[in-house]
Amino acid sequence: MTLITDTGTLAAFCRRVSGEPYLTVDTEFMREKTYWPILCVVQVGAAKEATAIDALAPGIDLGPLFELLARPETVKVFHAARQDLEIFYHLTGSLPAPVFDTQVAAMVLGFGEQVGYEGLVAKTTRGVIDKSSRFTDWAHRPLSEKQIHYAISDVTHLRPVYEKLRDKLAANGRASWLDEEMAVLTADETYAMDPDKAYLRIKSRGAKPRFLAVLREVAAWRERQAQRLDIPRNRVLREESLIEVAHHLPKTTDQLARTRGLGRGLAEGKGGKALLEAVQKGLATPEDRCPRPKVKPDLPRGIGPVTDLLKVLLKMKCEESDVAPKLLASAAQVELIAAFGEDADVPALHGWRREVYGEAALKLRRGELALSVQGRKLALTETA
Numbered sequence: 001m002t003l004i005t006d007t008g009t010l011a012a013f014c015r016r017v018s019g020e021p022y023l024t025v026d027t028e029f030m031r032e033k034t035y036w037p038i039l040c041v042v043q044v045g046a047a048k049e050a051t052a053i054d055a056l057a058p059g060i061d062l063g064p065l066f067e068l069l070a071r072p073e074t075v076k077v078f079h080a081a082r083q084d085l086e087i088f089y090h091l092t093g094s095l096p097a098p099v100f101d102t103q104v105a106a107m108v109l110g111f112g113e114q115v116g117y118e119g120l121v122a123k124t125t126r127g128v129i130d131k132s133s134r135f136t137d138w139a140h141r142p143l144s145e146k147q148i149h150y151a152i153s154d155v156t157h158l159r160p161v162y163e164k165l166r167d168k169l170a171a172n173g174r175a176s177w178l179d180e181e182m183a184v185l186t187a188d189e190t191y192a193m194d195p196d197k198a199y200l201r202i203k204s205r206g207a208k209p210r211f212l213a214v215l216r217e218v219a220a221w222r223e224r225q226a227q228r229l230d231i232p233r234n235r236v237l238r239e240e241s242l243i244e245v246a247h248h249l250p251k252t253t254d255q256l257a258r259t260r261g262l263g264r265g266l267a268e269g270k271g272g273k274a275l276l277e278a279v280q281k282g283l284a285t286p287e288d289r290c291p292r293p294k295v296k297p298d299l300p301r302g303i304g305p306v307t308d309l310l311k312v313l314l315k316m317k318c319e320e321s322d323v324a325p326k327l328l329a330s331a332a333q334v335e336l337i338a339a340f341g342e343d344a345d346v347p348a349l350h351g352w353r354r355e356v357y358g359e360a361a362l363k364l365r366r367g368e369l370a371l372s373v374q375g376r377k378l379a380l381t382e383t384a
Contacts, residue, residue: 002049003148005057007064014064017046022075023068024050024158025096027084028138028151035226035233037087040138044068045155052151056139062091069096077162079103079117081185089191097186102158104181105165108174110322117154125160129153177352181327195223199291204243209290214282215246216291221278225271236271237262249279299339307338310361312371316378317357328357337361 004010017023024045029037042053042065055062069076069088078084081101089095106115111123121127136147169175184190199212199219207215225236233239241261250256256276257267266272311334318325329337329348336344341362349358360380363369369380 002051002152003143004051004053005060007059007061010053010060010062011064013044013049013051014068017044017049018068018071018074020046020074022077022100022162024077024155024162025069025084026078026151026154026158027087029083029087030137030139033231035230036090037083038139039087039091041143041151043151043155045152045159047159050152050156052143052148054141054143056141066092070094072097075100077102077158079120079158079161082190085185086191089188095186095188095191099182099186100162100166100178101182101185102161102165104185105169105178107324107327108177108181109165109168109172110318110324113324113326117158121157121161124164125157127157127160129157174352180351193223193227195220195227198223202239202242204246207293209287209292210283210285211246212291212293213285213289214249214279215242217278217282217285218242218245218275221274225274237266245275245279246282249283250276251279252276297336297339299335303335303339306365307335309371310334310338310364312378313361313364313380314357316371316380317360321356323356328353334361338365341365 004013024043026043027039028041028043029039031037039055042055042062044051044053044065053062053065054060066088068074075098076096077100079101080103081099085095085099102120103115103117106120107113111120115123118129118131121129130150130153134150138147169178196216199216202215202219204211204215219242222233222236222242226233229236238261241259244259245256245262248255248259250259253267253272253276256262256272257264259267266275311331314325314329314334317323318328329346333344333346333348336346337348337358342349347353348361360369364371364380368383370383372379372381
């Protein structure tokens, strides 16, 4: 077990492993009371050594680690990488590259939808992981020996998992499938925290353009406040209160104070003034610049049986190709294919998904293929 707590030792470790073809990486962080995740520990596994890096150690400079993670010659292996990548993007403004996510690779290879790390280790290597330290306080110092052991074991188990998944992808010819998924996971826009888009995460019924324009402004105000104060969004104002403000359009402090869950203290302070200004900005937005609600396309009547048939095909193709159904197409996407065919704007009609499922779905819809039962299995046959 190794715990690095100073910059010199970290730099030396990074030099030793800089020539590795791949490194396994994991993080431990805290986020319950902050907007930005607090990076507490970073674990890195190499061929001959693995270490935990105390990101909260006094005076430590993580620069050598960030340079290591940016090396294009070295693959960085994570499991369920999204939150880890978000942390590095926030700290450095860039993302580690190239990246291999074992959770996504497992979905491509038929291990199920969003397979957990513990289950994946058991299925691929028959290893057993002690998860008793999963919910410990990683910001508390000193770290215990048990915590350090737990943290490092995550990246040591990840090495044989990666190698088995990598080799299976190569044997199946599916490495390019994973590349498509990694392109989305490692895109900067996936992690950019644009306050003007914060309203898109808020679910509201009966949304109209003017309501959405106001909601966009008040949600952006909340997002900037949360970022500035580094507190969770709901500590600034709950979503229900934002929706009520956007519906009732308060113009005075008294009207704002009557908003459920807001309170007079906020209404009469600087935050209340800024919130009222946000409402007025939304009301002043030109009609042609107001957001438009997403409208679900009208589906033809009687499309249900066709949808059901395409869902049967989806299940068949998933079993044949050993791919998690969620990765190929959602139920809503299948419904759109049933209704609109080639005009359906869904991922299932592009890239490797079209090859595995989309093309057959279109042919089945056009009557060029037929499903039949042969023995105990379904089969596809071309129609004359």
